[in-house]
Amino acid sequence: MYLSTFGDNTLFPEPSAFTLADKDFLTGKSIQVLKSFKRKEKIAHITGEVNDIISPDSVQIGPEQHLHDPYVLGMLTHSCDPNTYFDVKNRHLVAAKSILENEFLTIDYTQTEDYLFRQFQCRCKTAKCKGWIHGRKEAQVKRSEGGEI
């Protein structure tokens, strides 16, 4: 899933365990697992360029520090009750609950982001849904042309 130029870290996502598949019409492509993971199991080591720019595929790893990963983290769909979380210190994607084969991976964008690239109306349909999704340090900016997840 990562380019060979990133090296050959054995903890990088194995192509045999993950695939990029069409989730639904609104979401488009997202990451689906081809094997199960136990709760708290390390799913993969994450890598990417770090700079101070917020983009659709970046994850905040510190004040004004954003890790850009268009291959794995950037492909995860938001959920307010996600099945993964990002261990920022170790750069690991970890199972937040047990994940079954063929499930799509989800993550809660609000756990890491002070400011989102774009706020949006969540459609995760979980009991914990927060509705309008925005960063921890920003006010809700609802616009009529607001983004979709």
Ligand SMILES: [Zn+2]
């Ligand atoms: Zn939600």
